[in-house]
Amino acid sequence: xxxxxxxxxxxxxxxxxxxxxxxxxxxxxxxxxxxxxxxxxxxxxxxxxxxxxxxxxxxxxxxxxxxxxxxxxxxxxxxxxxxxxxxxxxxxxxxxxxxxxxxxxxxxxxxxxxxxxxxxxxxxxxxxxxxxxxxxxxxxxxxxxxxxxxxxxxxxxxxxxxxxxxxxxxxxxxxxxxxxxxxxxxxxxxxxxxxxxxxxxxxxxxxxxxxxxxxxxxxxxxxxxxxxxxxxxxxxxxxxxxxxxxxxxxxxxxxxxxxxxxxxxxxxxxxxxxxxxxxxxx
Ligand SMILES: [Zn+2]
Numbered sequence: 123x124x125x126x127x128x129x130x131x132x133x134x135x136x137x138x139x140x141x142x143x144x145x146x147x148x149x150x151x152x153x154x155x156x157x158x159x160x161x162x163x164x165x166x167x168x169x170x171x172x173x174x175x176x177x178x179x180x181x182x183x184x185x186x187x188x189x190x191x192x193x194x195x196x197x198x199x200x201x202x203x204x205x206x207x208x209x210x211x212x213x214x215x216x217x218x219x220x221x222x223x224x225x226x227x228x229x230x231x232x233x234x235x236x237x238x239x240x241x242x243x244x245x246x247x248x249x250x251x252x253x254x255x256x257x258x259x260x261x262x263x264x265x266x267x268x269x270x271x272x273x274x275x276x277x278x279x280x281x282x283x284x285x286x287x288x289x290x291x292x293x294x295x296x297x298x299x300x301x302x303x304x305x306x307x308x309x310x311x312x313x314x315x316x317x318x319x320x321x322x323x324x325x326x327x328x329x330x331x332x333x334x335x336x337x338x339x340x341x342x343x344x345x346x347x348x349x350x351x352x353x354x355x356x357x358x359x360x361x362x363x364x365x366x367x368x369x370x371x372x373x374x375x376x377x378x379x380x381x382x383x384x385x386x387x388x389x390x391x392x393x394x395x396x397x398x399x400x401x402x403x404x
Contacts, residue, residue, distance in 0.1 A: 154344070154370045166221075179211050201228065202269055203221065205231070205236050219243060232253070234256060241253060258277040271307055276331050278304040280302035282295040303318060305318075312339050315341045325356065334361055339365050342368045345370065368392075
């Protein structure tokens with residue numbers, strides 16, 4: 123009995139440690155920006171931007187941006203900054219570089235065309251060794267590890283934005299040259315997918331990457347997956363199959379209208395305010 127009592131605290135702490143490392147906390151920053159915390163790791167995904175006016179998406183406030191620039195809690199000791207692409211509602215070079223300066227352990231992963239912008243603007247070039255640019259042809263992927271996080275980067279097409287070319291009069295896709303990466307992060311027991319601005323009609327792209335075999339705990343998907351009909355529904359059910367889905371890139375005006383549709387669905391989250399958070403247990 124005495125022996126049992128002496129090992130009981132160790133046994134309990136092992137159980138408690140196991141439970142806390144299986145929690146996944148997601149904090150909304152704005153648009154497609156999130157702080158993801160699990161297994162003692164912190165990831166900032168498409169979060170380091172702001173200092174602009176726009177009503178089409180939730181822009182991080184100046185006070186929130188200042189905390190991220192200065193790497194102050196809860197944005198301290200970030201393991202990984204991931205950037206899906208260089209559009210201004212996902213990425214700001216100045217804010218990202220400030221964070222990298224103030225958080226010396228942080229690594230940053232981005233498409234090479236975004237990483238090149240960071241290197242170009244870096245006043246302190248020693249930061250560049252922590253910036254990992256990924257070059258991938260369409261429909262290809264690569265796997266690597268940074269700071270104990272296993273990462274699979276997927277070259278998923280950006281959603282098209284069609285407009286009329288003034289010279290030719292033809293419809294052209296304004297985003298045709300934008301390199302967008304989706305990322306699968308494995309941290310401890312958790313499998314997390316962030317799709318950036320991936321095209322919800324790109325069934326061949328999602329079929330190629332077969333995320334359904336990755337046993338995803340959570341997928342972060344553009345709100346267009348909700349609004350583009352049967353193909354996105356098929357992609358989510360056949361090629362993603364996440365236990366939990368966070369719909370993102372929702373305007374501040376629309377979020378309070380969309381969130382009630384999912385109030386009784388524990389497998390879906392729609393955030394309506396910055397710094398709102400959820401904790402998933404698995
Ligand atoms: Zn974009």
